[in-house]
Amino acid sequence: MSHGHDSEQVGHIVPLWLLFGVFFALIILTALTVWTATHLHLGAFNIWLALIIASMKATLVALFFMHLIWDKPYNGIVLVGAFMFVILFLGISLMDTAENMPDMYEGPAPAVATE
Amino acid sequence: MGKKHSSDGAGHAEHPKWMQHHFDTPSQQFASSKMGMWLFLATEVLLFAGLFCAYAVYRANHMEMFVFGHQFLDVKWGAINTCVLLFSSLTAAWSVRAAQVGQKTLMIVLLFLTMCCGGGFMAIKYVEYSHKIHDGLLWGTQYKPTGHAAEVIHGEEAHAAGDLGGAHGRVDAGHTEAEQVAAIEAAHGAKAAGDAKAAGDAHTAGDAHAAGDGNATTAAPPAEAGAMHATELPADVLAIDAAERSATQPAAIGPRGLVPVAETDAAHAEAGGHHWEGPIPDNVHIFFGIYFGMTGLHGIHVLIGMIILGWLIYRALKNDFSPEYFTPVDLGVLYWHLVDLIWIFLFPLLYLIG
Numbered sequence: 001m002s003h004g005h006d007s008e009q010v011g012h013i014v015p016l017w018l019l020f021g022v023f024f025a026l027i028i029l030t031a032l033t034v035w036t037a038t039h040l041h042l043g044a045f046n047i048w049l050a051l052i053i054a055s056m057k058a059t060l061v062a063l064f065f066m067h068l069i070w071d072k073p074y075n076g077i078v079l080v081g082a083f084m085f086v087i088l089f090l091g092i093s094l095m096d097t098a099e100n101m102p103d104m105y106e107g108p109a110p111a112v113a114t115e
Numbered sequence: 116m117g118k119k120h121s122s123d124g125a126g127h128a129e130h131p132k133w134m135q136h137h138f139d140t141p142s143q144q145f146a147s148s149k150m151g152m153w154l155f156l157a158t159e160v161l162l163f164a165g166l167f168c169a170y171a172v173y174r175a176n177h178m179e180m181f182v183f184g185h186q187f188l189d190v191k192w193g194a195i196n197t198c199v200l201l202f203s204s205l206t207a208a209w210s211v212r213a214a215q216v217g218q219k220t221l222m223i224v225l226l227f228l229t230m231c232c233g234g235g236f237m238a239i240k241y242v243e244y245s246h247k248i249h250d251g252l253l254w255g256t257q258y259k260p261t262g263h264a265a266e267v268i269h270g271e272e273a274h275a276a277g278d279l280g281g282a283h284g285r286v287d288a289g290h291t292e293a294e295q296v297a298a299i300e301a302a303h304g305a306k307a308a309g310d311a312k313a314a315g316d317a318h319t320a321g322d323a324h325a326a327g328d329g330n331a332t333t334a335a336p337p338a339e340a341g342a343m344h345a346t347e348l349p350a351d352v353l354a355i356d357a358a359e360r361s362a363t364q365p366a367a368i369g370p371r372g373l374v375p376v377a378e379t380d381a382a383h384a385e386a387g388g389h390h391w392e393g394p395i396p397d398n399v400h401i402f403f404g405i406y407f408g409m410t411g412l413h414g415i416h417v418l419i420g421m422i423i424l425g426w427l428i429y430r431a432l433k434n435d436f437s438p439e440y441f442t443p444v445d446l447g448v449l450y451w452h453l454v455d456l457i458w459i460f461l462f463p464l465l466y467l468i469g
Contacts, residue, residue, distance in 0.1 A: 008140060008141065008142050009142075009215075010141050010142050010145050010215070010438070010439055010440075010441070011142075011145060011211075011215055011441075011445065013212055013215045013216060014208065014211075014212055016209070016212070019205060019208050019209055019212065020205070022205075023201060023202070023204075023205040026201045026204075027198060027201060030194065030197050030198060030201065030462075033462075033463050033467065034190065034194050034467065037190075037463065037467035037468075038190070038467070047468075050463035050464070050467055051460075051463070051464075053463070054459050054460050054462075054463050054464075057459045058456050058459050058460070061204060061452055061455060061456055061459070062452075062456065064208070065204050065205075065207070065208040065452050065455075066449055066452045066453075067211075067445075071146075071149070072146065074150060074153075075149060075150060075153040078150075078153045078154055078156075078157050079153060079156065079157060079160070081157065082156075082157035082158075082160040082161055083160065085161060085164070086160060086161065086164040086167065089164050089168055090164070090167060090168050090171050093168050093171065093172055094171055094172065094175055097172045097175055097176060098175065
């Protein structure tokens with residue numbers, strides 16, 4: 001069985017221009033998210049815009065800084081899977097809290113029998 | 116075990132010391148370690164998800180709490196900290212590249228720079244935290260706005276009167292008893308005071324909104340309802356047998372959940388350079404609870420990341436790493452990137468609320 005550790009490259013070497021390019025893109029996106037939050041008044045859409053920009057930044061970091069784009073897909077599936085569960089968790093929690101109807105019954109809360 | 120060891124023994128000569136016997140190639144070992152790290156990072160994401168869930172649920176129900184509270188956070192410091200962390204991610208990713216191409220000195224310098232950025236991040240967090248602590252803008256019962264923050268939240272008169280309240284911070288001094296009674300009567304089904312006092316929770320019951328909520332069980336004269344705003348239980352309530360009082364079901368008389376925004380509590384406030392008009396929301400302490408919970412857990416991760424980077428520098432100085440073996444550098448840097456990733460979401464969610 002060949003070990004081949006002299007010839008084989010371990011991991012992917014990211015070119016410097018790409019590292020710096022990603023960094024500047026991240027800084028620009030940070031400036032953009034500050035600008036949209038302070039100058040654009042889109043009401044309820046502001047939070048979604050902020051989350052979209054944050055997701056773009058997170059994707060850049062994960063793909064290039066964290067090497068996911070060159071890794072075998074398994075690592076990416078683990079991360080995306082974790083995010084899917086987070087979305088499931090938040091989504092169902094928000095659905096639940098939206099269904100809460102504290103004013104369904106008018107007036108005082110029903111008396112509770114005491115012994 | 117012994118047999119396995121002897122059969123593997125021949126491998127010692129041809130394997131570098133960092134190469135585990137059960138892997139075929141350095142690349143395979145590297146990929147396996149990395150996969151384990153990613154599984155750990157997934158649990159980290161899920162750990163933070165709990166706090167993000169608290170954030171989402173409270174924000175969905177009480178947006179006003181977040182809009183008001185976030186004005187006490189400084190966008191400038193938050194943005195600077197974001198850039199510091201992004202830069203540290205660049206140096207961290209670069210240090211992996213340096214390890215891969217055998218630039219040992221550069222790798223150590225970059226790891227050190229990354230650690231310094233972490234220190235800078237924590238220093239800025241220290242400035243922000245000490246400002247919040249000074250102003251009493253903390254979580255739960257520690258939420259006792261003082262100084263400028265108190266003026267913003269309670270108004271000048273309240274500040275001058277030194278009546279800054281406790282966790283709920285509601286100052287009802289400006290309301291006449293008649294107003295309070297009217298507010299209570301306006302609420303559907305609200306009539307009672309006696310049982311509210313019987314709950315023994317003078318603090319909650321003493322809140323106009325608690326009474327206005329209509330969750331009262333028995334009838335009582337309006338005049339007595341007005342007396343609910345006293346911070347102490349009146350003598351006639353105290354005279355009631357303690358056992359009898361505790362028999363009352365708290366759910367029937369207390370405020371349910373979070374108290375609603377008071378219409379009468381309109382105030383004009385200057386916070387964080389913003390001009391705030393309209394009612395000051397209740398329960399702002401929950402925003403600060405979430406703020407400190409999320410940034411605090413993140414800060415702990417930054418500190419742990421700095422320790423890991425320090426350990427990597429130590430290992431690098433010992434000449435432990437080479438282009439064939441740099442797994443600890445790669446995995447430590449992955450952890451650092453995750454800390455950055457979390458902050459990428461924390462910054463807009465906490466500092467940039469409409």
